[in-house]
Amino acid sequence: MIVLMISLMQYALAYELDVNTFSNYLDVQNRHLHLEWLLNMDKKYINSTSSYRFQVVGRSINKITLDIYKLNIYSTYLQNGLSLSHTIDNPYEDSDQGSRLNIQLDKTYYKGQYIELSIKYSIDSKSRSISFMTKEQTSTKTMPYIFSQCEDANCRALAPLQDTPTVKQTYTATVIFKDTEAADVFMSADESKEEFQVLYRPKDQAGFTWKYKYFIQKVPIPSYLIAIVAGNIKKVPTSTGGRTFLVSEPDKTEAYTAELKDMEQFMQAIEQYIGPYTWGTYTLVIQPASFPIGGMENPLLTFANPTIMTGTGSGLDVTIHEMAHSWFGNTxxxxxxxxxxxxxxxxxxxxxxxxxxxxxxxxxxxxxxxxxxxxxxxxxxxxxxxxxxxxxxxxxxxxxxxxxxxxxxxxxxxxxxxxxxxxxxxxxxxxxxxxxxxxxxxxxxxxxxxxxxxxxxxxxxxxxxxxxxxxxxxxxxxxxxxSPGLPPVILDFSTPKLAEAYDYTTAYITADGQQPTKWQNYFTFLHSQKQVFLEDLFKQAQNNLLKINVINQMDKDLKLTEEKDFELKFRWFRAILTAGDKTRFTQISDFLGSVGRGKMVYPVYRALNQLDHDFAVKTFKNHEAFYHPIAKNNIKNILGLKENIIQ
Known part of the structure; x- marks a missing residue:
């Protein structure tokens, strides 16, 4: 009993090391980050300065090492202006983890002491955390657009950082931009109370005005939660509660707010179970279609793919999931x-x-x-x-x-x-x-x-x-x-609705190209039942039981190739490609060029690659410029096109 009580009363542990950072975070940790970014969105370039307040947590240090990925590093210096020497090396030269920035300090610093320094650098189109989009790639086609995606370890392409979730820091940022390139800018932080600040209007360039916005994140967060979005975007409330907001391109605002009318109720449902939301306001950004994931839980500024907006509310489980990250993941x-x-x-x-x-x-x-x-x-x-x-x-x-x-x-x-x-x-x-x-x-x-x-x-x-x-x-x-593989204990999630979905698949398979008696049952299914049916259809295709005549009859009855709900559409395309159907390549190529969400494009690319590698590669090449760098990298892996990257 004494041994048990001792083990239960241990409050301090040596946590696991992070093998995905090159930083010396066990010796020194950043407490505050300030970013100054001058956006040149047309030229796909950001001129940057980052300033840090490090605290020594080990015995002593004489250098600081940070994570970077394809950043152009110009200078490192202390707050008093003293220049510091730096070098860059590659601990894993055949990996795409990035590089290590080594900053030699002016002296030895000891536990508890603070070090304030700055780094001048720039970000360009090689970044895998920033997606630079031309105005032609947006919905309104009036301004260029940028957005970031830093999880897992991609924020090292946004700034030199201790890119590990172990280290949490507060941050502030000043973002300078042209009013012709962005109607607004938002970050995963609170906006200053002041309106846009006009810097100056150049006499020889009267066509635009430089503006800036200031942001502050008072809660310590890991680097992967730093986020920015800029372009022809606007912010509107989604409810009268004053807590939930939407950011999107203005031509989408009305439809999106109508579908998101229950956001405040989602928040209250989560609070009912786990306790109060402590971050203040909650803003959902519906990104352009090339956003590579369903949602990203950046505090105060969740990003989401437009595939969650189906017009029926069937995709809003993603919204609830990202809200829930405010407790687990962010807190x-x-x-x-x-x-x-x-x-x-x-x-x-x-x-x-x-x-x-x-x-x-x-x-x-x-x-x-x-x-x-x-x-x-x-x-x-x-x-x-x-x-x-x-x-x-x-x-x-x-x-x-x-x-x-x-x-x-x-x-x-x-x-x-x-x-x-x-x-x-x-x-x-x-x-x-x-x-x-x-x-x-x-x-x-x-x-x-x-x-x-x-x-x-x-x-x-x-x-x-x-x-x-x-x-x-x-x-x-x-x-x-x-342990790898399936869980050691199998839980029971069975329900009669599951059997209904499986029986529906069987009815079509056994009808062998004819219309089954209860084919209209599909239109009364829960959204999750439809997904189960299409997952089961994929399994039948893997077992060579899904024939082309059955596919044609299903599509005639259910109009699945024309489906607007991408959760259903990608599952349909994956199933019919696995069954060997080449007759819908045009529609599949169009689909792959209209959505960049990895959950939906990766399975379709895998199935397409197995059926017709050459057409899969051709499709990717046609749409390559559309994809976010993270998605592009993963698709190259699927198609066997990825080469070793030397940082």
Whole structure:
């Protein structure tokens, strides 16, 4: 019992190291960052200065090392103007992790001391964190457009940083821009109270005015949550509550706000389960179609792909998910990318709790878990069931952590938490999560610290049958986290709605090109049932049971090739390509050139590549300029086009 009490009362741990940063963050950590950016959006260039306030956390240091990726570094100097020497090297020359910026300090600094220095650099179109879009690539076609995407370890392409979720810092920024290139600029921070500031109007260039905006983020955040968007965009409220807002191109604002009318209710549904939202306001940015992911939870400024806007509200689970990150991911953060499930598994868990509270449709939640499990298993097969990438603790030493990105931390993480909840009990688990948020607010932790807290909480609260629950929690913990492949415990998400979807697939397959009797049932299905049906169709195609005549009859009845909901459309295209259908290549190429969301384009490219590699490459080349750098890189991997990159 004494040993147990000692283990439960341990509050301080040495967290896991981050293998994806070249910075000496164990010796020195940045406390505040200030960015000054002069945007030249037409020329795809940003002139930059970043200033830092480092604190020594080790015994002593005489240099600072930071992460960079294809930044043009011009000078490094102390706040007093003293120039510092710097070098750049490549610890992994055959990797695309980036480079290490080594800054030699003027003297030795000791634990607790602060170091204030600045770096002059520039960002250009080689950046993989900034997407520079021409005005022709936007909806309104009046101004160029830029947006950032920094998760996982891509913020090193935005500024020299300790690009690790271990380190959290406050930040401020001054952004200078031409009024002819951007109607507005927003960042993942609060805007200054002042209106736009006019700097000057050059006499010889009377066609534009330089303006600037100032931003401040008072809450310490990891570098991957720094974000910017600029272009012909406007900000409008989505409700009368004063907390939720939309940013989009002005021609989309009316339709988007109509679909997002329940954003305040989403927020309240999450708060009902987990507690109050502490970040102030919440703004959702609907990005251009080339945005590479469904959503990105930048604090105060969530980014989302327009595929979530279906006109029916069927894609708004992404909105709830990104809101939920305000608690898990932004408030409590994984200490490194091997612990990504600390961000994503918890967020999926909270998303589904809030969705159940808001929509009151238990079958939808179960089916979404089944769909997520299917996607997770497909990703596991892609990595290999024995690959550590199919575990909740992937090892990305020497690699870009993006290489391990998948649905696994989302869905295996969710299932792990659902399993723990089944042991602890729903009410106690909910209260534990609330206490967990209080204990680790604005900190970064690993899975071991979560385990320690869970056991400590249950012990201190004297929950019923603590010894038995502790045994069950620890019995499979390491298998859940470290073992590759499927979870060690299979959870039951079955529902009659699942059987209906499977029976519907069977009806079409057995009709063998004829119209089945109950073909119209599809139009009464839950949105998740439609996804289950199309996932099952893909499985039938893999088993060579989906024939061209069945595909043609389905498309005639259900108009799936013309589907406007991309969650359904990409699953349809993946299934028919797997079945060997080459008759819809034109529509598939058009689809791949109209959406840049990786979840939707990667599976279609994989299926297309297996069916016709040459056409897949041709399609990619036709649309390459449309894709975000992250998506472009992943598609090249799928098609076997990626070459070694020397930083």
């Amino acid at each position: 409590i953060t994984c200490v490194n990318w091997a612990n990504m499930w600390i961000n994503e598994g918890f967020t999926v868990f909270l998303e589904r709790k809030a969705s159940l509270f808001h929509y009151q449709i238990p079958d939808e939640i179960k089916l979404n878990a089944i769909i997520g499990n299917t996607s997770m298993y497909q990703d596991m097969l892609g990595f290999g069931l024995d690959s550590n990438f199919s575990s909740l603790h992937p090892d990305t030493t020497g690699l870009n952590p993006d290489d391990s990105f998948s649905k696994i931390p989302y869905e295996k993480g969710y299932q792990f938490l659902a399993y723990l909840e089944s042991i602890v009990g729903e009410a106690d688990f909910k209260q534990m999560l609330r206490a967990y948020l209080v204990q680790y607010k604005y900190q970064s932790i690993d899975q071991q610290e979560f385990q320690n807290f869970l056991l400590r909480y249950l012990y201190e609260k004297q929950v019923d049958d603590f010894s038995t629950k502790r045994y069950k929690i620890l019995e499979n913990w390491n298998k859940w986290v470290y």
